[in-house]
Amino acid sequence: MSSEHSGWKQKLKHELREMLVLSGYLAFFFCALTTYKMFLLNQYEIDEWSYGFALINALVVAKVILIGQYAKIGRKHEDKSIFISAIWKSFVFGLLVFAFHIVEEVIKRMIHGADVEKASRAIRFDEMGARTVVVFCCFIPLFMFLELRRVMGEEEFRALFFKKRSGGQ
Numbered sequence: 001m002s003s004e005h006s007g008w009k010q011k012l013k014h015e016l017r018e019m020l021v022l023s024g025y026l027a028f029f030f031c032a033l034t035t036y037k038m039f040l041l042n043q044y045e046i047d048e049w050s051y052g053f054a055l056i057n058a059l060v061v062a063k064v065i066l067i068g069q070y071a072k073i074g075r076k077h078e079d080k081s082i083f084i085s086a087i088w089k090s091f092v093f094g095l096l097v098f099a100f101h102i103v104e105e106v107i108k109r110m111i112h113g114a115d116v117e118k119a120s121r122a123i124r125f126d127e128m129g130a131r132t133v134v135v136f137c138c139f140i141p142l143f144m145f146l147e148l149r150r151v152m153g154e155e156e157f158r159a160l161f162f163k164k165r166s167g168g169q
Helices: 002-040 048-070 082-111 116-121 125-152 154-162
Strands: none
Touching: 002 048, 002 125, 048 082, 082 116, 082 125, 125 154
């Protein structure tokens, strides 16, 4: 029972760490995009709600990625180069996030009183498509690092980035 409890705690700790790392990475980009959009639209007053939505969106997208990984989505090209595998996963998870956002928009509009048909027609697919392209580009380095970690192993990957190197050549 003790080892079973310990295994459960380790898994929970690992999942929480993964969620925090993914959310932090995505929050960095989503907040940068929010700032870019504010400057682009000449909205110089800081809108805390926009940053709050960017942070919430980062958490949600991170959870979508974790669920997709748990469901073993995007593993088709893991036997190929890290680059091919990362591009494929970026594409597949970009589509997954796109689909999630469509469902989210339809549900939001239905909560506000629209039926499914009206809610579907009110979605701005051009805006969603542009957001998906940005998310895809944001996913490429993310999945490059995740693939590198998968191939190297977690301990070796962590040591490469976070441990002091000896020698100075």
